[in-house]
Amino acid sequence: MTCQNDLQAVNKSDIDDYAREREKSLQRLAAIINNSVAGIISFDRQGRIKTINNAAREIFNIPLEAELRRIHEYIPQICFPANETARKMCTGIPLEETLGERTEGSALCEQGNQVMIEFSISRINIDGEDEFTAIINDISERKIAEADLIEARYIAEEASRAKSEFLSNMSHELRTPLNAVLGFSQLLEMNDFGMPHNQNIKEILNAGRHLLSLINQVLDLSRIEAEKLDLDYQDVSPAMIIVETLSLIQNTADEKQITIECDLNDLSDQIINTDPVRLKQIILNLLSNAVKYNKEQGKVSIKVEKPEVAKISIHIEDTGRGIAAEHLERIFHPFDRLDSQSYLVEGTGIGLTICRHLVQIMGGTIDVTSKPGQGSCFAVTLPC
Template identity: 45%
Template sequence: MTLSWLRGSLRWKLVLAAVLIEAVMLLLLFANNARLFNKTIEQQGVQKVQELSSMLNVALAPALFQRDYARAQGIIDDLLRDNSATLAYVVILDENGRVFGRGGRVDTDSLPRVAALPNSHEVLFNGALPLHVGAQQVGELRYGLSFATLFEARAGLLRQGLLIALLGMLLTMLALSAAGYWLTRHMNKLMQASQAIAAGRYDVKAEVVATDEIGQLARNFNEMGAAICAHTGEMQRTRSQLQATIAAIPDLLFEVGLDGTYHDIHAQSPHLLSASAEKLLGKKVGDVMPPAATEVILLALHEAYASGRSYGRQFELQLAQGSAWFELSVSGKLGLPGQEPRFIVLSRDITERYLAQANLEQRVEQRTAELLVAKNEAERASNAKSEFLSRMSHELRTPMNGILGFAQLLSYNQTNPLDGEQQNYVQEILHAGDHLLELINEVLDLARIESGRLDLAPENIAVAQLVRETMPLVQTLAAKNNLTLSANLAGDYVIRADPLRLRQILLNLLSNAIKYNRKGGSVAISCRSQRKGWLKIEVKDSGRGIAAEELPRLFIPFERLDSAYSGIEGAGIGLALSRKLVEAMDGVIGVESEAGAGSTFWVEFPLLVEENSEPLPDLNAMRTNRHNERKVLYIEDNPSSLRLVEKSISGRFGMTMLNAHNAELGLEMARAYLPDIILLDINLPGMDGFKALEVLQKDAMTCDIPVIAITANAMERDIKKGLDAGFADYLTKPLDIIQLVVLLGKLSGKKERAVPGG
């Protein structure tokens, strides 16, 4: 008998499940009732035994003891008559086990085995009761209790319960069948609609009118069918577009297996195929392509299969027309699990692009070679310029050292002081020399910045102190032009910058504010934090101002506003140099000006946490720090420079000067006299200054003597090289007499502290 009706019907599955559940519940109910009924039978048997025990002992024990047979038999007959439904038999045994009296259906020759308690599984309970008169046992009573009535009642109840259960199950099946039909009538409509959609009729809808869950399911099903219909239409359109796209591809597109078997080919370039597409289907790549191309294609297939990603290669193929280059792109095609992997392969002719790229690479290599030549030429030109500037600086500084040095000596001469006119002449010499030196320094600084060789020594600077030390340097120029010079330095601002370069910037801005001002005007410098984290230093003048259209020219090297300031000396380098220095120290420089209303030049630097910078040395204090007979050895081949330094330090700090015109003689004098300080020129005949310094450092007698370089080599790299070599300081020509005196006093003070009482 087949159960297809059950496997294909949800309704009958529900009915069968409900009937099985009900049957199990009824079975459990029957089992529980039987257990309770059996327990009741056992309890009633025990109770009956207890009742008979007391009654029979009282009634039969005296008759047995007195051997009154008739009385005992009468009692037995009465008991059987009164308890005919439950008492099956009674037997009295005397103390010797002989039958004294009996009643009921029992074989006295083989009495039944006595049970301890009544059992619900046995209809007859065989019991025994000892008979006592006082404390003496006079015999034993055997009896049998029948539970047949109770067993019959139990069987009747079970039959009634089974009948009721069967009737209930029948009613349940009928009710569930009706309910299942009512519930599944809509499901049948849904099933019919789903079968139609499975057959490809996506426009079919389930005609279910209901507001319950089945109705909601039907509505969702209809929406799903509509979505499938829309998606199918979109897929058909996409497929049509894809087919049109494939048809438009001017390359070779084919589908192959992992072993290189052709499964589909879309060829729009017949020259790429050795045979028609139909003839190639089922063949392998190796049957069509040359060995080299076959190896490339199979390698690409296995790489794409192993990595799970698209894979591309380029290869050369020899065709009838000649050599050609192709680009191969391989990507895996999605398939069902267990299906043979397949790949989409696109082969594109890139011969023209390859040749163009090769030509481009050749041109790039040629252009790169040309650029390298130009770069080398530019570097040689830059090195030549740097060498020229270095030589120019050296050649100009050496004679200027004598001009400015002796001019300073004439100006400071207290023994034979100059008259007023002579003093004016000397001041003109000093002024012109200083201006020329300033131009040389600015040109060199600008060249260093442009070549990227400007070395800065940034440190924490207390700006207010630096401004106060800078103001006296321009006070004379301001007084000469009858200008009022003022400063507003509220606040202890600290920035990170090179102090020498920052002083150079401030001097340039202050000097410009004085030179390009009007007679009787004013110049004011101020420091303030206008925006958070930045310090702004402003230099404001009361001059003629600058027109807006001329402001962009201010910071261009060698640009001067000649129309308005043609009578004022200058080369147009200062502001350009200041701008590059400010930017090199992470600052900003700018100007605010209006024709006829003066100008305000400003610089901004990032602020640091406020702290005190180390103060600059006090020149007056150094001048009073005198010692007894200090010796200074100056090794210099230029007599003019020797006389200048000798005049400069004569009588100061108790110093006397020794001199040598070459390094070899200077080294002998250093060991012989052990001077406190050595001044050493770099460009000496024979042994140069660096070699002489090395000898001094290696000699135990002279290694602790501070050595100061004095040279016309003023390039940044020269200064760095000298300090790295171990010079205590590096002074460039022309010498600043005051700077030299301050340095000698400073080193002399250190020497005295190092050797107390020396």
Template identity: 40%
Template sequence: MSNPENPNTVETGPLLAIPGELEALTPSQLLKQVEYLHSLLLSANRGLWEWQPDFGVQRATGNIWHLLHQDPEQALSNIWTGDLGQVHTEDREGLQALRNRLCQQGSFVDTTIRAYSREGQPIWLRLWARAQVDSLGQRFFIGGCTDYSDALNARSLSYFAGERFHYALEAVGDGLWEWDLRVDEVVLDSTCWRMLGYTRGQRDSDVRAALARWKTHMVPEDYPLVSQAMDDLVREALPLDVEFRLKHRTGGEVWVRCRGSLQRNSAGRPVRVLGTLQDVTEDRKLRQKQDQELNRLRADRRERVDLLSSLSHELRTPLNAILGFSQMVEMDLSLNPDQRQRLVEIRKAGQHLLHLVGDVLDLARIDSDRLAPSIEPVQPATLVADCRQLLDPLAETRKVSLIFEPLGWERAYILADPMRFKQVVLNLIGNAIKYNRDNGRVVINFAPQAEGWLRLSVLDTGRGIAAEKQGQVFEPFNRLGAETGQIEGTGVGLAIAKQLTEAMGGRIGFDSEEGQGSVFWVEFLLIDAPAEVLQMASRPDYTRMLPSCSVLYVSSRASAAGYLKAVLAAVEQVQVHSVGDAMRAIFSARTTPPDVIIFDGELPGMAPSDFVTILRADPSTRRVPLLMIDDTHRGGADAWLPKAYDLNLLAEKLRFCLLRQGVEVQSED
């Protein structure tokens, strides 16, 4: 302080005088004291406080306290004299120890603590005071409090996820929150509260009440989901990313996306969760609108497919009548050549229209996902060979050489729907033949591609596709100008081939040069041969071990009897006789006992167990082996055959039954 008697001298003395020193101060020194106290009281980030530990009396004044609570004395209690509710959990223990020490002894305190403002914002506070003694000899503390957040900003970054990061989040509208697991306290910044419609002074400053208040705004139906997500984060260390609804203070709902990360102490125990909160209400509304539009489009598509399906049936009936009657009229020998030619044109036009109706219906079914492929392991070379055989007559008619070169991939397997795969191949090869030149060639081959794909290529020597039209190749009903020519077609085949290929998980494409021809290709991922194929390859050929024998097959299904006869058609030494019901089978077995009786697990009018009992009770059929076709071992038969059987498995079971009867069969050697 300056001496009024000598302005050029500087007086020494305490910045804040104690009561005993005030009497010795000069007027200028007293004025300095008043000015200093006045500056403390009016400063936006300072304040005074007084504390009498023996009596529990406290007092606080100044603007700094309103940053913490609307009541200055409550603010002082929250950071020093009371439960320290607004002090960061990591600073509470040390602050309590300091306070207890001052109660016993000590005359000065000057410490920096971390606290939370009324807005939930993290701040640094410098708290200092000196011990004084009143006229009764009682100690009391008087001092000041200052907001030191700016001065200690570098330190606060490590504790509060960074002020800069916080400002960045505020700039994009995201809020920041912190959950202290040790004391179950949640701190939310002002952005989080603004999402609910709260402004400064409208919510609890007690951080322990923040979580309870937040829960009151959560939509009850969403609380279990959020609780489970939080529990998974803490217990299982799973990522926290959950969306839920909050009730806005003024009504309505707010969708928020909550994300967070877990922090552990040096012992590996969870101590804190730091996270962000994002208002995604508009995104949710947009997604809901998009979902509604998508559902509407799906409904429209279903209605369109139903309409096309109905129309196709309505069109096919008169078209079939037109085709039928035109063929009948063509057989009339009294027709002259002109009349016969006109009937041929009518029939050709009707067949073209019938094919067009079928293609349109297929395209609509694929588009509506009603024509879902049935995926299974298949050998593409076998399917392509079948397609080639079907298209050989068309190639001969068009004078086109059809060449298939598997190139060693005959035993390769892919995952596809056999029928749909053949439909794709027929479309590609059929187009290659139709749009070829006279005496041209179509070459079909396989070639491996990168990452385990197998490519089937169909090369033709036709006119090729102009570069400006290649982007329209897979468009439905677009024949790229060929609709004016003599070649029949609907322009739907390649569109169907593309959608079917992609539905089966494959890829389709082409390369073409005008005047040179085109190569259309499809690709599917290679797979290992199915386990049953490997097992069949290692099994003996039981068909060669069967002796001459007779088999009685009992089934009410003509298709099942036809299948068994077809399977055994190549085994000439086995004679099959089939009957349609159990009673006829019993009569036939008694009159002409067979070597083996095969029967279905579902016999009309009689349980399989009763059928077996009757045959076992009759001396003429007692020793005849019984083979039951069923996926469950029931009915008391000697052996069982699954419903999905092949020749080798059937031969193996027949050999087993004949051995039981004592018939001499060849050994596996």
């Protein structure tokens, strides 16, 4: 008898403890739900709301005294099709299909105004009945910021397009009269007017040719930016192109008593499929930099290598002033000529920008290594 009483006493205190613990845990859970910054709503299969936390009331502007509507009256995207036909007619997303998915959409507040939300729904089964919990975040501000960003980007792209178009039209317009100036100067050059007129005509021709090359560079850059530059692929010999380019730079190199060495490394028969005019432009640009930024009596060497079976590398090395490590990326930025020293030398600051774009369009890479005070080496690697 005593024993049974003891047992009853133990059981009763256990049950009380359990009930107290359960009560505490429910309170904890309620606090978590109510303090959550995300809206939390649980509802049944008919959309009837069972619980709603403070954050959800705030999102949908539902006062405490208001009678709760069904979930799809707040989030019209959620629908509860009763059968297959209804599912096909559904304007939103059938409830089952939203489960576990992060979905974005617009929702309606109590007063009818719209709010942008992101929600995800999970399902639990209680006593054989399905119940659903929606976790909801108000993303209206984020969406406005995103829309502003898209608009700002569109405006910037439009401005950039307009600038490229202007540059391209302008360069075209400048080239026409310039060609006339060059043409007539060439005609004059054929005559002997005596000194100093012959020299003056030469100066006009030199300045005109320089101006034409600047205009052509600007035109190239605007074509590249507008993605309107088409390459004319042919089977070409890089060795031939190098030899042709060397003859174009030789005079300038001689003026500074710079020696140019060329090592084709038995690759004079190598053929690659590329645009010969553009390849020449790349090599000429790099060679002219190697001469321009070199010292008097300096050295330039051009070397062809085959680092891999399907690749060919052209290295152009100089003994010039070199480029500081922190400027190695800047030299490829349009119109960046680094420092005042560069401005003593003629140039636009877009040669390397164009080179890098061209090499990339050809499916290759351009790399530079440099030791300030000792020289630089530019390597163009192309597929072959």
